[in-house]
Amino acid sequence: MASDRDILPDDVKPTNYAISLFDLELGGEFNYQGTVDITLDIKKETKEITLNANDLKIEKAELSTEVGKTQQSMRSTQTLYDHQTQRITLTFDDPIPPSSEAVLSISFSGTMNNIMAGFYRSRYKPVVPAAKSVPRDDEFHYMFSTQFESCDARRALPCFDEPNLKATFDFQIEIPDDQVALSNMPERDVIKGKHKGNKIVSFERTPIMSTYLLAWAVGDFEYVEDFTRRKYNGKSLPVRVYTTKGLVEQGRFALENAHQIVDYFSESHGAMENWGLITYRTTAVLYDELKSDQKYKNRVAYVVSHELAHQWFGNLCTMQWWSELWLNEGFATWVGWYAVDHLYPTWNVWGQFVTESMQTAFQLDSLRTSHPIEVPVRNALEVDQIFDHISYLKGSSVIRMLSGHLTVEVFLKGVSDYLKAHKYGNATTDDLWSALSKASGQDVNAFMDPWIRKIGFPVLTVAEEPGQISVRQSRFLTTGDVKPEEDETTWWIPLGLKTGSKATNLKTGALTVKEDTIRGVDENFYKINTDQTGFYRTNLPPARLAALGEVREKLTIQDKIGLIGDAAALAVSGDGTTAGVLVFVEGFKKEQSYLVWSQIISSLGTIRSIFADDPKATEGLRAFTLQLVTQATDKVGWEFAPEEDYLTGQLRALLISTAGLAGHQGVVSEAQRRFSAYISGEENAIHPSLRSAVFKIAVSEGGRSAYDAVTLDFLNTTSVDGKEIALQALGRVQTEELAADYLRFIFSDRVSVQDVHSGAAALAANAKSRLHLWNYVKTHWTEVREKLGGNMVVLDRFLRLSLSKFASLETEKEIADFFKDKDNKGYDRSLGVLSDTIKGNAKYKERDLELVREWLKAHGYLN
Template identity: 60%
Template sequence: MASPTDREILPDTIKPINYDLSLFNLEYGGKWSYDGLVKIDSKVKGDTQELVINSKELEISGADVLSKDGGLPITSMTDVSYDTTKERATIKFSANIPAGDAVIAIKYKGTINNAMAGFYRSKYKPVVTPASGTPTDGEHHYMFSTQFEACEARRAFPCFDEPNLKASFEFEVEIPDDLVALSNMPEKRVTKGSKDGLKKVAFEKTPAMSTYLAAWAIGDFEHVEAFTERKYNGKNLPVRVYTTRGLKEQGRFALEHAHKTIDYFSEVFGIDYPLPKSDLLAVHEFAMGAMENWGLVTYRTTAVLFDEEKSDARFQNRVAYVVAHELAHQWFGNLVTMDWWNELWLNEGFATWVGWLAVDHLHPEWKVWSQFVAEAVQTALELDSLRASHPIEVPVRNALEVDQIFDHISYLKGSSVIRMLSNHLGQEVFLKGVGDYLKIHAYGNARTNDLWAALSAASGQDVQAFMDPWIRKIGFPVVTVAEEPGQITLRQSRYLTTGDVKPEEDETTWWIPVGLKTGTPAKVVHSALTVKEDTVRDVDESFYKINADQSGFYRTNYPPQRLLKLGESQDRLSIEDKIGLLGDATSLAISGSGTTAALLSLLEGFREEKDFLVWSQIATSLSKVRAVFAENKEISEGLKKFSLKLFSPAAEATGWEFPKDEEWLTGQSRKLLLAYAAGAGHQGIIAEGKKKFAAWKGGDEKAIHQNLRGVIFNLAVANGGQEEYDTIKAEFKKTTSVDGREISIQALGRSKNPDHAWDLLEFVTSEEVPPQDAHGGILAVAANNGTRRVAWEFTKKNWERVEKRLGVTNVVIDRWIKTGLPKYSDTAIRDDIAEFFKDKNTAAFNRSLVIVSDTITGNASYKQRDEARLLEWLKSHGYA
């Protein structure tokens, strides 16, 4: 665990208490600049003649130290120097700053950049005539907003940019009369600006908070509004979704979820929402999914907007979850903040789990915990089974390294172990402990052990003892089952996807909730495996399953005959059980502890399956196998036939129609089954899809149901030529649907023509496509077994272009590497990637390069080991 001495942090001679920040002289068009004045109420420890403060791409022109009452300067700046590597400015003063209270006033000039970080501009094409004061460069119009996490507040104003240096904020900005300014708190006053056509908007003072949570936005905004049902300080809180003009009605779905979610969290945490308002803002260019700024949450458009008439229904689930995740942070992260970035998981893992908890509360019919097991748990297990993984709580010496740990370990493994702990303690006890933790540390900072202490007190159990290995050790266990009459032996060992664990990598002993489901009718017996090997007695040999409902974060390796029996006992398995069983069998085939033949035999037993989320896991498992063996033509054709036979009955039964008021999961199931059957070559479905595409292309907009755009666009491009490709490319450029660009890019990547794949990657790295959308292009190309070699070839030959266009922010370029390059099964490509990057600056994605290398190594050894056996099985079963 990183202690303060292990961190590169600012000197502790000056601590901020309050920031009073004013922005003015905002220049639009060519300059994109502004002037700033920040007055920092500070506590000064001992006499010092210099101030070291975080500053990035700012030009400091003057600084004065004023007495606490803000009177005449005590001392003024004589010199300023910048350390661009550490992103710091050192301001020297003419005399010592006396110990005690002081106000440090700094004048500076900043840039409204286009890097999706700091104080930045987003370009967009208005859907209605914008207000005359809207910034424009002639071709595009602009809105301004902020993104300060992790270390980008220093790009907007000089500050003490570390999470445990909390201070309150007052903010004022001068903007055109007809625009709207937003910030963390409500407006305090609006006054006349320095010249005609301008106004000054000042906001109320915030509570003490970390710099990364400060936020503001300026633009041609409008909003929809609702109020909480609960009263806070005697009032129903206003909740608003803001958009650029013409889009506000698409914010209603998020709005309805937001005010209900605020009430729900206030209830389950036992602490009222702490601010007087909650705003949600749709931002046109956004690197992440959303950002939890206190009182002003910012979102990528597809994570907050939903058009009942045009949007694919799958985005309802996404919007509901992202809204809940960010609102969870208003307590867990904002009210109580991690002490340092090594405990990022405390913010993200918890907000992920509790975000799904809120969605489950609002939409029990969506079965989101089954979705969580299919998506979050399986994805986390996959990444954590690599040597290149990292512990949930990872040491961070320099905060500038933190971007790469905003990953599936922090979010998804973090939330998976929290779910495991909540299931063990009981949700009511768990949430009581969380509420106690929030009350004890409100408006301050806390560490992982502080959470464990509150949960231990609430539950009467030593939570830290059994959670420490899960948080502080790398990886997770596989529990191998050996059968004897009436009993089973369980052995735990570290699991690696490459199947080659060394003794020194297998020293951790995890606390493992066994959750034995057994008997008729099946009941769950709770116990824990706390040693390397143990025996469980009184096991019904006719049926048992370990890790009931997949609540533990581990893989289970059954004897081959037991695996087949479990496949035949589906009536006793929950949806989560089935997903876990299939996920484990797939992973164990890859690592060599199981075989692909055993996996396919298991899958054959699921032909009658009715649940969407189980089909989703089946599709994921098959896609993984098909990708690894894609370049063996005989196996590839055999797996295609297998997939077709497995999916066809369910796909044919589901049909193309979306009845009114159909259950959300049924609609999602229809899309998945039709898409996978088409991808496996179902000629009837392909023909019907092409027919609908031709009618739509001919001008009949109703020919394609809004939920089937992805399915039909994909199959049209995959089974078409230049005309279909060009049609979807044009659709990307002209679509007015909030999800249209994402759907179009995925479809363009389905073309079997390598020239189209190359063109798509050129397109998504051009000025025409916002950097945030680029990784969708390489992801689609890399996931296409026919064109995936283009992903690396393009990246290598056009590295300068990729780096220049996507390197505007670490998040975007890192995503390009980690989504586009791990899909190969060829060690020559792995070595080529390593050779190419050895003399490049890879600071933004060096962790992802190790993940790429490990993944390809695992895929290659799996392919080599199982190729002959798999072909033999496919031949003996009539698929090859």
């Protein structure tokens, strides 16, 4: 309810902003000056106006109103800052009368910071000579852009920074003549600036939108352009990709996707809105056909699709409040993959979705410290911590489940009606359910409400009898110790059951009670949750899981992924065993699908990580992994055929990396040979899609010399993905000395804030370095906090990546004790998630360690 929210007073609302930025200090302190004229609708007489501002200095504020035909102007006599709520209250001596055309004029100053929030600066290495005015130091050049979601527009200008306080925006900025300015709308005009060598660029008025959607960028840019093939109001729309100079050709792949996606979404959603400036990290929008790892092609296509989806889900129709963030992000995630599947049907992106997105969502949502998809948010400053796997990935998984039930056609019809009914406005989850109910003739709210507003998800436990099965739903927790009061939700569960010799669908509908019996099941073969469409785990009798392993030809790729993921998760919770997982995946030695192998290796990676502290289990699981992947690795080989499909290339990269890191001597030798040639100057010695695998193997096997060589590659690479790949590889260090060197390196000025995550994640995944990482965080907390804490989203994500792999109750207590007396605002939710995760890991290790050792020894993987 709105009354539970800490929001701005509702008696003053903005209708338009006229923003002007000038005196940009392109160097030194990077300060700037600005003015904003906000047209206000004042509902009742007041002496105060409260709005948002953060890290801004208010120089002066004046209000102009019209009473009758008389223009009145008054100056604010007091400005009160509330730093905790990031608000300012402007006080006036005389009462302000109600008015729909009052104009609040504020002069202010701010800083183009380096924390990726608000109006901020980014550094880059130029690849061609840059414009003279571009700020630079000995190594880097600088460009400037904005990041306002969720609550950082207030860092750039005073504003009413809440999603339902929509307005139009007029924007202008004074910049050097030789640079380019961009904003949400096309340029309106360019005039001479007040300073010599400057110009003032102004832009057309935006549609009605939320403050977090406002955007601009300044830099030494160039662009490639294409046009939509469909006509809108008789014209094709221009679509552009801007880059810093010298990189523009690497934007062509994103451009090729963008104009097709705009047309496809317009067909699907029945409308098109001509607005938008979307900003990306380079690895999310640039792709070099000759130098980039193929996996980044998939990433670019998806991220472009996701962000363009926000033109509808977010821009045109915005959630009413941050508690309904999933209406933006869950939809954009599902629709993004929907578009990529349309453009690249051979990629099998729904298989990718099941092995990546769903499994990741399951992992977080199986903790007590998870949260519902729609989570109460009292203050907007709390929302950053729910930009997480629940809002994005569980949200999109539930949408996929619902669209599969209603059919995609009916689902999109309801969504289109929802968008039209709330265009240029704000909407709630109930508004969406109403539109879908009307389109489908079903009571969508009744069966979807628990999925959105209740925490967690169910596991379906199956018991077999001749010709029938019984199914029972209960909440799934990683720790396996669900209490009765935690298991009160009854979910609507689409069963999706196929059975018989031809694996035909059995019309079973959905489970809407705690327990039921299903008849007509052929005990020779059945599979629940076909294609893993439903967001739930399935706990099969061990003999049934083994039997399904013998008839893999009847299973789809998504089925296989789901069975592997479920078995591994049930081993963690104690509902299954690690031995059962190992027996099941042993049968996949001849598997040819990259996506299935990806799930196998991910699940094995979790198991190996949990038991990494035990030398015997570690050695046995390494031997198991090596034997499992050797045949497939030898078959796929090292060479890429000219017309080879994308998934085969990704399979090669995955298997070579896994086999090499598990000690496959042939792979290690070949990787070292190619690495040696590469660092000697033979760039073509390593295929771009194998750089990650070869670098990781080289660092793992090569000690100091390999570490230094990859570090040098990081510093000098001209490849778009080169820095990310090098950072991930350097995390494979095997000694305490190199781990210490690497930690100093990633927290040095040589590594940007956004790249720290790659290094931390790699160190945490490496059992030999994760404790060094935690010790570094403890002993250098002030430094870590200073580098990452300017933007709490960055610090929050760093902690989750760095500390979630432990499986020790002692370490969990150590982490809790370390943070207990600190100001944990901005990452407190993550500390709870970490505690829950580590306790679950520790409980699993304690329960299964001896059994794992015994199984590995009995099957010849341990002496």
